[in-house]
Amino acid sequence: MIVAFEGWNDACQTATNVVRRMVAHYESREVRHISCDGYYDYQTARPMMCHVTGRARIVWPQTTFFEVALDDGYRLYAQIAPEPNYRWMEYCRQSLRVAQELDVDHVVTLGAMFAECPHTRPLPVDVSDSTCQCDMDREYNGPVGITTVLDEMARGEGFDTSSMWVSIPQYVGSDECAQGTLQLTQELSCVVGRELDTTDLDRLAHQWRMRGDVLSSSDDELAAYVRRLENEYDRTARAATLAARNSPQAEEMVRDAENYLKGLDH
Structure with missing residues (x-):
């Protein structure tokens, strides 16, 4: 199950765009939800007004689980949601219950953070799993997001786990970072054992690097x-x-x- 959260863990929507692109490209369907009640501060994660077929509807923040069928028939699951504001441990327990119901045995969390790195080089990607922690995990002391909590709880419940974080140079701006999404997708392909679609990401990543060139040259x-x-x-x-x-x-x-x-x- 591939997991990404909007917000603090998701600089430039880099991680959640991996899930969005998978769901959009492959045959996908919603299979589970977690209700928003009790998990969100609506002044932070505000509900949205949406007009569908001429009718107004309020869309509340929620967690959605997708079943995704890759081209060779291999199926995986994806979880996407705004980072909850409250009751993280109960939220993670509920997420892992869904994973168990879906017979998931491997939980992969994705994240993106702003860091001091140049846009002219491959972006640093830190990958750790149940048996091998990356340097960032071994050396880091400080605040963590919901992805880290979910990863630790999943490991404690006996799931295989992988965690992937890509670093984003903040000076390029807060728009979407296709380069980061591309590199996370490529790393995820190695874990899944299938080549995931990166249609248009090479072109969009090139445009992102060009924007960095223009900013730095001026x-x-x-x-x-x-x-x-x-x-x-x-x-x-x-x-x-x-x-x-x-x-x-x-x-x-x-x-x-x-x-x-x-x-x-x-």
Whole structure:
């Protein structure tokens, strides 16, 4: 079951757009809902007025579960919702009951966050699963979103779990980030074992990168900031490559990168 929440966990709608695109592209149907009652602050997650066939209708925030049939007949489930405001533990228990009813054995949570990274490089994607935590999970101390709570509770209930987070450069703006959605979809394809559709995402990702180029080229201060991010990214990537090869230069490269970053703080 693929899970994404709107709000704090979803910079530029990057994670929820993975689910929206899957539901729109493949044969899909709604199979379950979780009522909004008791989970939302309606001053934060406001109901929407919608006119369908000439009639006004109020649409309340809710959780929807979809069954999605991929092209080869393989079926998976997707959960999408605004992040709840209240009663997270009960909400997660209810979500996992639905997963059990649907015979789900693997829960995959998706997220996106703003971070200091350049738009000119592949966006950092951190992936962890039940047996292997990413560096971000091992080192992070601080506030968490509903995806982390659901992931931990699912693991405690015996589900296999995977968590995927993509980093988004905030300086490009708060519009949708197709590059991030593309990379999350590609990572999800590896977990699912099926190549998921990325129709138009390559083109939209190119447009997103071009927008970043235009912004940085018209602002000298921003251009210098992007160059600094590129240097940091390239140093870290080179150190990681050397470490993966068990190179004796790896430790020295990591120290150089750390010293370089410390120097930028002074």
